[in-house]
Amino acid sequence: MQLIRGIHNIRPHHFGCVLTIGNFDGVHLGHVEVLKGLKQDAQLYGLPSTVMLFEPQPQEFFAKEKAPARLTRLRDKLVLLSKLGIDRVICVSFNAKFASQQAESFIEQVLINKLGVKALTVGDDFRFGRARQGDFTMLQRLGKVHGMHVKSTESFRRDDHRVSSTLIRQALSEGELDKAHQMLGHTYSISGRVIHGWKKGRELGFRTANIALKRQVNPVRGVFAVRATVAAVQYNGVANVGNKPTLNGTKALLEVHLFDFNQDVYGHFMQVELIKKLRNEQKFDTLEQLTAQISEDVAAAKQCFNFK
């Protein structure tokens, strides 16, 4: 899969594609349906299947820290899209200049002239351009003029709910991992590089590999049974997502204690799949109480894996 970073990196040889535009946060089953349609179009037209997404996501740009929690970081989105067989991703930097572009000029200059889009799929509620003037009707009107076929995505439903990033965030924040996984079509995971912590883990008897949660508004909190992948090897473990109030921590971290493991993994990339929520994070009066509880968490997580 080819990645084009920014509209300015679109070259003449990129002309001609079938396209879909969106955030694809979570790359959930609703997105997968859209992407299936995109791949069919790609076959039909003999052109590369192309996804245009935005970084940061528009809501993050406008609402800053009030934006909803992110389900997937860009890197994870790219891995998922690549696994789905998408040919090309255009990652557009969403900034003030882009947001203020006239909707017509986005369609004509970017979609028609630069990308040569032959078939475009967007949600029928998709709005874009200065003052959100661009919409589905405008796309269809200009599409007809320039030979770009425009169609809308249909809502993908599961158990009578429209699968959406919002519903998935809600399920995750309520600790309903199974429900979230059913809508995602894959397990929810958090990934990043292992950073140095406070070196308390070794004193407590449970070393934890830590990942910084860049955006504080992570949809999940608490203690989980997890499956972690480091250097292409999978390990079971137990993790805390929170700011360790017992130690008066302030930064949100994901801390994973891996079972049957004793290696230095600082700086390694680690992917952590959350399998089952065990409990909420707590502030303990003493470190002894915290370690006793972690021992119980380890036992509970191991039991959970034995039954899987």
Ligand SMILES: Cc1cc2nc3c(=O)[nH]c(=O)nc-3n(C[C@H](O)[C@H](O)[C@H](O)COP(=O)(O)O)c2cc1C
């Ligand atoms: C399974 C597990 C559960 C945890 N639960 C809590 C908790 O409820 N409250 C808390 O303050 N810290 C909790 N922690 C975080 C520990 O305080 C933290 O891992 C320890 O202080 C080590 O920190 P360090 O990696 O920065 O050295 C938990 C850690 C693990 C691995």
Ligand SMILES: Nc1ncnc2c1ncn2[C@@H]1O[C@H](COP(=O)(O)OP(=O)(O)O)[C@@H](O)[C@H]1O
């Ligand atoms: N079983 C294990 N689970 C997690 N990390 C481990 C384990 N064994 C060794 N390590 C290493 O120890 C580090 C964590 O030790 P810890 O004392 O908690 O320090 P820190 O505060 O830097 O996280 C991890 O980053 C990893 O490199």
